[in-house]
Amino acid sequence: MPYLKMDSADLPKVARKLAASGARLVLPVREGDERFYREGADPDSLDLTTIPKNSIKEFLFPKTEKILRYQYRGKDVTVEDVPPAAAGRTVIFGARPCDAASLPVVEPLWNWDYKDEFFNARRGATVVVTYACRTAPDEACFCVSVGLGPSSDQGSDVLLFPLDETVVAVRFVTAAGRELESAFAEFGKGEVAEEALEAFRKTGEASLAHRKKFDRVQGWLEAHFEDRLWEEKAFRCVGCGTCTFLCPTCHCFDIQDESCFDVGYRLKNWDACQFSLFTLHTSGHNPRDTQPKRYRQRIYHKYAIYPQKFGKILCTGCGRCVAHCPVNLSLYDVVATAQERAERGD
Amino acid sequence: MSDRTAGIRAIAGKWLQDGTVEAVLGWEQGTYRDKTAPVLVRKAEEVDRLVFNERCTNNLMTYLKRDPVRSLNTVGIVAKGCDIKALIGLIQESQVPREKVKILAVTCPGVRNADGKRPVKCAACDVNTPVFYDEIVGEKIASNPDRAARFRDVEALEAMTPEERHRFWREQFDKCIRCYACRQACPLCICSRCIAEKNQPQWIETSAHPRGNFAWNLIRAYHLAGRCIECEACETACPADIPLMLLNRYMAKVVEQSFGYEAGKDPQTQPPLRTFKLDDDNSFIL
Numbered sequence: 001m002p003y004l005k006m007d008s009a010d011l012p013k014v015a016r017k018l019a020a021s022g023a024r025l026v027l028p029v030r031e032g033d034e035r036f037y038r039e040g041a042d043p044d045s046l047d048l049t050t051i052p053k054n055s056i057k058e059f060l061f062p063k064t065e066k067i068l069r070y071q072y073r074g075k076d077v078t079v080e081d082v083p084p085a086a087a088g089r090t091v092i093f094g095a096r097p098c099d100a101a102s103l104p105v106v107e108p109l110w111n112w113d114y115k116d117e118f119f120n121a122r123r124g125a126t127v128v129v130t131y132a133c134r135t136a137p138d139e140a141c142f143c144v145s146v147g148l149g150p151s152s153d154q155g156s157d158v159l160l161f162p163l164d165e166t167v168v169a170v171r172f173v174t175a176a177g178r179e180l181e182s183a184f185a186e187f188g189k190g191e192v193a194e195e196a197l198e199a200f201r202k203t204g205e206a207s208l209a210h211r212k213k214f215d216r217v218q219g220w221l222e223a224h225f226e227d228r229l230w231e232e233k234a235f236r237c238v239g240c241g242t243c244t245f246l247c248p249t250c251h252c253f254d255i256q257d258e259s260c261f262d263v264g265y266r267l268k269n270w271d272a273c274q275f276s277l278f279t280l281h282t283s284g285h286n287p288r289d290t291q292p293k294r295y296r297q298r299i300y301h302k303y304a305i306y307p308q309k310f311g312k313i314l315c316t317g318c319g320r321c322v323a324h325c326p327v328n329l330s331l332y333d334v335v336a337t338a339q340e341r342a343e344r345g346d
Numbered sequence: 347m348s349d350r351t352a353g354i355r356a357i358a359g360k361w362l363q364d365g366t367v368e369a370v371l372g373w374e375q376g377t378y379r380d381k382t383a384p385v386l387v388r389k390a391e392e393v394d395r396l397v398f399n400e401r402c403t404n405n406l407m408t409y410l411k412r413d414p415v416r417s418l419n420t421v422g423i424v425a426k427g428c429d430i431k432a433l434i435g436l437i438q439e440s441q442v443p444r445e446k447v448k449i450l451a452v453t454c455p456g457v458r459n460a461d462g463k464r465p466v467k468c469a470a471c472d473v474n475t476p477v478f479y480d481e482i483v484g485e486k487i488a489s490n491p492d493r494a495a496r497f498r499d500v501e502a503l504e505a506m507t508p509e510e511r512h513r514f515w516r517e518q519f520d521k522c523i524r525c526y527a528c529r530q531a532c533p534l535c536i537c538s539r540c541i542a543e544k545n546q547p548q549w550i551e552t553s554a555h556p557r558g559n560f561a562w563n564l565i566r567a568y569h570l571a572g573r574c575i576e577c578e579a580c581e582t583a584c585p586a587d588i589p590l591m592l593l594n595r596y597m598a599k600v601v602e603q604s605f606g607y608e609a610g611k612d613p614q615t616q617p618p619l620r621t622f623k624l625d626d627d628n629s630f631i632l
Contacts, residue, residue: 032587033461053585063523064553140378235414236384240527242585258551269553270523277543290413326531326583327404328376328383 002191004170008048008162010187015043015093017183023127024090026059028052037092037099048094048162050137053324055248056092056099057106060122063270067118067255072262082265084121091180093129098143098318100130100155102248108310109251118268127176130156134163134200135207140319142210142332148316150204151197158184161192161200169197210332214303214313216342217335221304224338225296233334234295236327241272243321243331244298249314252278273297299334350398350452353483354424357450361422362390367448371406371415372396372424379460384409396424398484400458403465405577407432407533410442423447426454427473431575431610432533434478438613439573439620441536451479453487465578466591469495478613496576499589500596519559521586524552528566528580528590534573541565563593571597572617575610 019025028035029045035052039059066082092099103123110116110123133141133150143149153159157177161169169192172178205211244250254271257264271278274295279288288294306314315331322330358370374385374395382401386409387393406423409415410433425433430449436442453475456468474487503511526542529535542550542562550565551558567590574594581590601607604627605618618626 034587053587064555064558231414235386236409238408238412238527238530238583240530240583241525242527242583245523245525246585254552256548256552258548258553267553270525272525275526275543322378324585325378326527326579328378328381330377333377 002193003161003197004172004184004188005190005192006168006170006184006187007189008166008168011048011094011160011168012043012046014183014187015046015091018091018093018180019043021183022089024088026056026090026092028094037095043093046094048131051096051098051133051141051318051320053246053320055102055246055318055320056095056128057102057248057251059087059090059092060103060126061119061251061253061270065118065268066265067268068266070257070259070264070266084118087122088125090122090126091129092126094131094160095128095156096137096318097130097132097150097152097154097156097159098141098148098316099248100128101143101148101152101316102318103128103155105155105249105312105314105316106251108312109306112310127157127180128155129158129160129177129180131160131162132200133204133207134161135204136209138319138323139209140322140330140332141208141317142212142319142322143317144205144208144211145214145332145335146313146315146317147213149201150208151201161197163192163196163200169200171197210317210319210336212336212339214335214339217303217338218307220338220342221300224341225300229334229337229341230292230296233337234292234329237274237291237295237329238327239274239276239291239294240326241274242324242326244272244274245270246320246324248316248318248320249302250298273301295329299331299338303335303338348398350484351396354396354398354450354452355393357481357483358387358396358422358424359390359393361448361450362387362393367420367422368418369415370396370422370424370450371409372450373398373402373404373406376401381460386415398424398452400456402426403457403459403582405429405432405531405533405579407436408531408579410436410447410533411536418446420446420448422450424450424452425476425479426452426457427476428454428467428471428575428577429533430473430476430478432577434610434613435534435573435575435617436536438616439536444613448481449476449479451476451482453482453484455487459582466495466499467576467578470576496595497599499592500599503592503596515560515563516556518588519556519563521588522554522559522563523586524554524558524562525585527583527585531579531583532570533577533579534570534575535566541569563588563590567593567597570594572601572605572607572619573609574598 026039027046029038029041030047036054037052070079110119153173157174159171252271254269256267280286302314322332361367369386369388373382376383380401469492472489472491474489550561607618
């Protein structure tokens, strides 16, 4: 099927039309030297130059969310559900393929033994318009290592291919994506044959600095829980949790009750396995009592436990944990070391 | 290889060889862009991993509070003048015995952040040549501190109306995701259990809503009043790009005006909010 061709300069106009249709619009904008996905920003501030510092997860799984309300009346307490907040129909415009791909990765988790109505309500109302990477936006990118790529359509409803500085090819991937077709149609400037995208894909993949395939990592991890690697690599981890909070697939949360006089709410807040409190028992015992053990847990969850349970790596290779780690503890280096040791039978 | 890198390797090798220290904490070349990474060298034959360049931004004193460095009996630490200020704070507060740490000081012409810019602390630096150390490497550099640089942004904030200032901080704290990277990177956040982690009672709401975020960021600033040595580790680590140093420098300014004290200068003194003196200014008490 041929793809719609349009000028990249018209992308903000498409975004504006989508916002005018009443959708909650999320798009990457520039703040200081960084880009961030932000809700409700002016479509003209759309900035697709590089991968944003935050991921798109906060628009489906907010950093804090009320899940129930309680009220004391004398000796009685009434408890009522707080329905999933009405975020409404959401268009994430200009997501990177690694962010879009995080959605099908985490969906099984939110629908495992318990169906998380909060995530599902937002997921069902969200359409993702992805901006494929012509070349890797950062040297930390490693999407190819986890079986994705700069042109991956995983999790995308519409995929934009920036063929050069001025021209974009548009592919409507899903039925939800095709519903947006009318917003794009008037900016169409002809068609692009599907074959042209093959060259785009190859250039993109070839541009990645990190491309080692992580196909033997799970097996290696399963046999090396106790290994010198963890202390050696992770002594430098300061436990700041930046990696987990910027990660599109990390999804752990904490439950907190907060009340003011007689009324309170139960909240679901982002949490992180990198904190000592995360596993601290009431007795005072902490099974993950040092930072290297906590760092190891993060790698295991992503590359061994989650694949065992859901058949998918819990990582899309976005590279944020590599780029933004304040002590340059690179997940890519650690996992690539595991892969290399598996390859040489160490 | 620079003279400083060579000097660091020579002294670290000597210390490890003769058993002066069990390990040397320093920087090695990183794997992302021009970043450096903290490294713990335990054997003399590994000292070639150590480097010094203007991207050695991390304040390594933060490792003194956690294992494996905490449990060492003796450790050598490669340190710039600004990093040593943090160690002075830790010694003042009895967190680290002076004799545990051998300071391998390095003279520093200034570092650069990831964006290539010099941090404010370098413009205001008065310790390009460290004054508190066991060994020192590098050519001596005379400091020419622009002391006003420290408070330039604070003064712009003070010029705002209270409403404008509140709006400014409301917008900044809205970005906070409560990852506590600021606390973890800080060499002087020393509590083994932070007040943000105390939940009986819950002093500070952990939710990333405006009330919780104001409470957290202000408590953190208060706990560092008169203690923060302005190394900027918190602001560098913050994944949400909140200008945390504005808070820290404001507190530093107030402490300087009220008590004539600047943190990280003299291990023989005590931070003013840790001590009581009969002649302290009590005029603010009604």
